[in-house]
Amino acid sequence: MHYESFAPTDSLKKLVKEYWIFENEDPTIQAQKIIPDGFSEIIIHYGESYRINLSGRWEPQASMLFSSQISKFFFLENTGRSGIIGIKLHPTAFYELFQKDVADYTDRVVALDETLHGKVYDLRTLKQHDISINQRVQLAENWLEGQLQNLQPQSKVKHCVESIFASHGMIDIDQMAEDVQLSTRQLERLFKKVIGLSPKFYCRIIRFNYIFEVMKEQKDSWIRTALQSGFFDQSHFIKNFKEFTGEEPSNYGFDDVNLANFFLKK
Structure with a gap:
């Protein structure tokens, strides 16, 4: 099991708190509790898919997700080997970047392409299995840099x-x-x-x-x-x-x- 976090570059540090990686080669199914921490995240799975239990029922997750603010704990469960990269955003960043009413996503974890539509195409590269951790972080940085032209500071x-x-x-x-x-x-x-x-x-x-x-x-x-x-x-x-x-x-x-x-x- 491997956790690692990375600081953003100076141009993104006002929007991104950190990038994080979680990898686990053990395919044993394990449910994990997720607890509110005050940040929203963009999450890409490059390992096996996960399931989520937000309100008493297990449901499959998409491979690219937006996890908004949550007001209570919920559960995630792997279906095999795990490989995840997360972009932990500062609290105002999602709205500043994409001008989406974040209240519409509270207590939800939604498919990213349904939320941002055509803006996520370049992120699909992160789902590849044959690239390094540092390459994944750099690709995430490059994608975010490309969104700065629409930034509306709050x-x-x-x-x-x-x-x-x-x-x-x-x-x-x-x-x-x-x-x-x-x-x-x-x-x-x-x-x-x-x-x-x-x-x-x-x-x-x-x-x-x-x-x-x-x-x-x-x-x-x-x-x-x-x-x-x-x-x-x-x-x-x-x-x-x-x-x-x-x-x-x-x-x-x-x-x-x-x-x-x-x-x-x-």
Whole structure:
């Protein structure tokens, strides 16, 4: 099993958080839980196909996908050997690049060619089996570079997202709206269009993600972890954690080698 991540070039670092590769030559079928992390992704499978369970039913996945913001955990399952490259986009990037109302894709993982139509032709090369990891990343970079001509920056929402990350999700929404000279309702509408979630719910996801940063430094006190992560008490902390993972923190495998921890723990 092999995970690896790559930083984008300077021209794309405001749009792309990272590229990631996951390869596994073991064909054993294994279901894996995916947990919200606040980012959307473009995903290309060059290994065997996967199945997805978003709402209690397993369905086959396309080989090229757009995974938007998710508000709850879901499951993926391989059907054989795995080979995946992911383009993890900064939260505003999909809208900035393609001007698609991201709220239409929330809690969905959709076939990329149905979403972007003719714009994905050059990405099909990534599905080839006989190219290196570095070549895959370079091809993804080249494709994204070709989309920059249509870029429409969203400075107000981007500023808000940066504030949310800087505060670990612990920020006042009304004040944030005032900072970008919008009413709270205007910000909510714009945020849903560009990000796919309300700013309040997005803050909850980022605060939840911060738990994993805290847990890397201390594992001896759930109360300290809860308080440092912005929760008023341990019960509120446990309820929030269970909502996003389906498990209580005491039962969660923070040290397990899986896709969820790969993204959240780094």
